[in-house]
Amino acid sequence: MHFFTAFMDLVRRSRSLDAKARSVRLLKENLSGAQRRQFEKHNNFEVVGGQTGTRYRIRPGPSMNVDELDAAGKPVAGLCFFPAGYLREGDVMLAQKLALELYEAEALTIAHRYPSEPRALRGAAARAYREL
Numbered sequence: 001m002h003f004f005t006a007f008m009d010l011v012r013r014s015r016s017l018d019a020k021a022r023s024v025r026l027l028k029e030n031l032s033g034a035q036r037r038q039f040e041k042h043n044n045f046e047v048v049g050g051q052t053g054t055r056y057r058i059r060p061g062p063s064m065n066v067d068e069l070d071a072a073g074k075p076v077a078g079l080c081f082f083p084a085g086y087l088r089e090g091d092v093m094l095a096q097k098l099a100l101e102l103y104e105a106e107a108l109t110i111a112h113r114y115p116s117e118p119r120a121l122r123g124a125a126a127r128a129y130r131e132l
Helices: 001-029 033-042 090-104 104-110 125-131
Strands: 045-048 054-060 064-071 075-080 112-115
Touching: 001 033, 001 090, 045 090, 054 090, 054 125, 090 104
Parallel strands: none
Antiparallel strands: 045 054, 054 064, 064 075, 075 112
């Protein structure tokens, strides 16, 4: 019985890894060439809002992973919004990309906006955050 339990745990873990890999593959397939290169080099990518032309950076993460950028590419605010349901990281990032490019106004009405530099960050951590 112990062998069967261990085997099923292994199957569950491999399915989980497969789902994550599939979500990242789907994300990459839907990025522009420039976005894909940026994602592969920096593990994030920028999108341009479909209505305002505002630039946003989407980083890996299930939430609090979208930065509104100024003209110099520095974060001016963070945005927290994500699709309903349990989705893998790549699927969340793809949904956020499409929302900002196609439905920016609606996405911004539901997004929680927060300061770009959380007060909890101090010293070296704050400097590193500002250098993104």
